[in-house]
Amino acid sequence: MVTERWNGVLLMRRRACIFALVAAASLATASPALSASPAVAALQLALFQRGYYSGPFDGIAGPQTRRATKHFQRRHHLATDGVAGPRTRRKLGSWARYELGHRLLRRGRRGWDVAELQFLLRRSGIFVSIDGSFGPITQAAVVGTQKGTGLKADGVVGPQTIAVLRRTRGRIFRLGIQAEVRGQIDRWSRHYGVDSRLACALAWMESGHQPGVVSSTGAWGVFQIQPATWDYVEHVLADRRYPRNVEGQVRVGLLFLRHLLRDFGDTRKALAAWYTGPARVRRYGIGPRGRWFAEDVLAIRVRC
Known part of the structure; x- marks a missing residue:
């Protein structure tokens, strides 16, 4: 009886997470000002890895993200505008060199573009960690996405897979x-x-x-x-x-x-x-x- 109740609780939690994703996507579609950006999620991860940010990787450039960016910029003698432009990105090092779409992504890749990819995968309904590392979980998430949209299911992320993940219609x-x-x-x-x-x-x-x-x-x-x-x-x-x-x-x-x-x-x-x-x-x-x-x-x- 206890096991059955616990399984029921787990099922309810899992379904709540699924419907939360649907609601979040609906909000982002209906309110462009609140839409989340993969690039901002990658920035949040980069700042977190360096000890400047402790908030969620939600892709929203809110006050906490801007404060963390300005703190990083001050420490590295950059203009403190709270925006991660080219100079700020360079100071973040080689990890932040590639934006999503500038190279093919496959298992073993690491960096800013992988974090952007993981954010898009999460937005599409699969609960991958946003850690900037293209490991087996990210690969499996990509393969499932490719199969579900009729693409070649090779686990390699190129322009077609990115276009599918960026698509908001439907x-x-x-x-x-x-x-x-x-x-x-x-x-x-x-x-x-x-x-x-x-x-x-x-x-x-x-x-x-x-x-x-x-x-x-x-x-x-x-x-x-x-x-x-x-x-x-x-x-x-x-x-x-x-x-x-x-x-x-x-x-x-x-x-x-x-x-x-x-x-x-x-x-x-x-x-x-x-x-x-x-x-x-x-x-x-x-x-x-x-x-x-x-x-x-x-x-x-x-x-x-």
Whole structure:
């Protein structure tokens, strides 16, 4: 009983965070004066790293951010205008050399532009840390975003990925869809006894929590289920049919994930089997592609 109540509290908190993101995005769209800037979030992180700022990385150039910027400028004999212009950026060192879009970003990169990217990812509904380091969590967030918007899902951030992340049109709708998907995953994960965070991370990696995504190979929906896999779940695992809506997509995906987890008895092997196929994993082991996929899903799991 206590465990059930605690799980209910966690679910309510997670849903509150999701709907807070939707509300924040709505406010930013409706009130341009209050919109947050990725560059300001990167500045806040840079000032925090140097001991000048202790506020949130919210991208809003409010009084606390301006005071911290002026303090930094005074200490480095710059004009104290509270604006991070070219001279101020140079004093922040090589970490602040690149703005978002001035170079390709991939795993291992560090700097101002990575912090801008992470801010945009958070605004798009995935809870990455804004730390300026392009690690496995950021990579997984990028891959999910790319899949959910029909881009090549290589985890490399170039002009197309940046344009998608900067786009404001339709953001409220997309966040609303993500909230619905996460709610269904939470509900049915408990029903089927599957780790809801693992399922959330897997769905993000597969579709960016967008149920309308269809791959070139015919996989579709929240979990990118192939038609043959859908038939297998309906006729072998469940012996019933499921609707082709968000709830049905989530239930079929969770049933197949539970099947793999039970079959392989190991989370990494099950995730590799999901991505490369059960027969391949049984014959050859996880393999490099399966290992990459499993590591990224497990990295993003802590943020779901």
